Amino acid sequence: MSTRLVVLAPSKAHSTRAELFVANDERMHWHDKALWFVRQKRDKAAASVPEWERLRELASQIKTHTLIQLPEYLEAFEAKARALGAEVHWAKDAAEHNAIVLGILEAAGAKRVVKSKSMLTEECHLNPFLEARGYDVVDTDLGERIVQFRNEAPSHIVLPAIHIRKEEVGDTFHQHLGTEAGASDPQYLTEAARGHLRTKFMEADVGITGVNFAIAETGAFVVCTNEGNADLGTALPKIHIACMGIEKLLPRTRDLAVFLRLLARSATGQPITTYSSHFFGPRPQGKLHIILLDNGRSGISQSPEFKSSLHCIRCGACMNTCPVYRRSGGHSYGTTVPGPIGSILAPARDPQAFQSLPYACSLCGSCTDVCPVKINLHEQLLLMRNEVTLKGYLPRLKQLSMTLASFVFQRPRLYAFLGALGRGFGRLLPKRWVNNRLNGWGRQRDLPPLPAQSFRALYRNRKPPR
Amino acid sequence: MSSRSSILTALRARPSVPSPAPLPALDEAFCTYPDPLAKFAEVLATVGGKAISVASHAEAQRLLQSEPAYRNAKLICSLVPGIGEPNLDLLKVADPHELETVDFAVAPGRLAVAENAAVWVRETDVPTRALLFITQHLCLVINRSTLVSNLHEAYAQLELGAAEFGVFISGPSKTADIEQSLVIGAHGSRSLIVFVVG
């Protein structure tokens, strides 16, 4: 489903797309159930760790500490990484990041690139940038490869193809890999992808990965995968480009224990990913480039309300638990990172374009309770609404109605009068008019029968209790 | 101003002095298992691997013969003397691409973690890291005495000051990217056997 055909009013962007997603009831419920299942697996894994809540608290403390001293930790990381033989680059924005990657490819005379899953490279739109310049970039994570073939964006940061049915994968692989028409068995399709991508690994000149955690005290970094694609993609080609957000730093090696215990359990309910590779400098006969990306992170780090959104370890648990995300799908957010965390990060960067996202939320708070690093997501979503309003992006009508409501509520007698008037009038109308399907409430819901008296009237007339 | 300077300057420009946030020492007691081996085996099974307790390398070698993945293997590497009969000399391999057709590889693990069935493998023991991921089937060998309960204990023991690639491997490679259907054997090994010796 293309969301690029229609120009959407920024204030209604999410709700418009969400409505389309919900309209396909069977598919919506399938998507909802698939993600709820992941949430249940997370619960089971978390319950198996007696100190789960303590780990969350520790992770939160480590991140809070790290961000306060981030400049010092970045400098330490850079020095250590350089001493290990890595080249460290600093990119202030996406354009510079992409230019650095291009520079490395050009200097190496490289043409074929394999890339493991990195939301950061998605954030920078690296693929289209390189492809436009004649590079062959192959996403090697199976889910990413599927969406790459389909020319779609990933809809989830951990499960990129969660919105796609196996029959659709079958069609896509039939088209691109020559698998049997109509085949949809995941085992068969995965085997086909294995063979296809192995060739790509073998032929690649450069491997690009993300970074899950970087360690300041040693200059090392960790990449976690289940498929082994980050490893094949960096053990075979001679050049490894590791792209990381500046917030991915941890101070010490021992901090990894806390985060690796939390990450996979939160993301998919596994005790740990199959591979947690610890890179120390380039591989023998190879070259390692580490790109440190800012792209708005330093700005967010100055915000008292939103700086802790930088603690995010990109586990996706908030998406799995979000009842809105499950029923609207990642594409309805229009961002690289969707769901609760995305609805803070995107408007923090561009409040006008993403003004609908903080409102794509019922404020249920489930996200906050699953976040392994205890980001107060639902509180930040509410605060982001205020940001959107203060910047003047709230639609006029909404702002006006709230000011009017506030005016009325400051005057009890006016409020009581208007309430009585509304109820009185409503009681005179035929029920069908009151519960009319033309208004947002009445489309699918009845209003309660309107009472003759408000509580304050009942209270006034009440005989005092014996 | 270089990007490096502008980023560091931007990070240092604080509107107010933040309240102190100390780094936790992480020296508290974390959950341990009375029988780490049992836990390790249990978790490894749930992630699609297999743990086999043996008294000696010889016993492991004997049991390996009855593993279909090993029996059917044409090209075998081994870094563990006495386990697996290698027909490819890794010392002669100059380019990791040459390992593409390896069917079965036996490698030593330095320690193992019960809570998540992760085995730590160092590149210097392998000695080319590609082997661990390119082989169709993988077999890791650990000493029972190196089993720890949790990752905190693991990191305390690992000397990560030295500059060497290392990887925690927990089970065979896998994916659930197609309709959340678990498929064992994605890009890395299709199976994992761990011999626990001692």
Add this chain to the structure above:
Amino acid sequence: MRVGLFVPCYVDQLYPDVALATLEVLESVGCEVVYPEAQTCCGQPMANTGCFSDAVPLARRFVATFSGFEYVVAPSGSCVAMVRSHYAELLHDDPSYKSLAPRVLDLSEFLVDVIGVEKLPVRPFAYRVGLHQSCHGLRELRIGRSSERMLENFNKTRRVLERMTGIEFTELSRPDECCGFGGTFAVAEEAISCAMGNDRVADHEQAQSQVLTAGDMSCLMHLEGLIRRQKKPIAVLHVAQILAGRTPVSGGV
């Protein structure tokens, strides 16, 4: 004990019996209850829309109205959460707010933590009851353990309802998923809101709930709106109404 009764604006106007039931329950456990008429709205709709400045005067009004009471009790987790958790953003270091906030409680909290559940009169309520966990009460006020957190299980709303003899709690497949009301979300994201609500109703149907209850009338208004439109035979009663002796037969709202 002198308790100020705090009634959400929409309960005052649309569900007065819920407020009446709350009043009756509080009196039945020996409280002297006063309903100060100066109250109107806690300001949640404005704050949730992002219009903090429109909510500030309402927050001040609330503090002024209720400062004199020993406790302030409301049949609403979300309004109480607004006061206890979110007024800090609106009123910052206002000392009269700071001293009032801890004394503002949801009905279930008040009955369990201040009065003691044993003081509640025992009444029959032999129905299969689906207890909906309203999100603000659960995840802001911590009235119960949310399923996301790995802690000892507890639930204050369930504890007060357990005083009703013959009550049977139905088992839901998702014990604390949001109903989808979410304030203006109910209209702004109507499709998702109703999809969420319908899924909750379906869960109660599979669990065979005869009565759907919760500590927040906003959730119930939304769920009942769907139930009535679809003419489903599930009765909807607020916790206060059950405690006060209302039954599905005697009529709820």
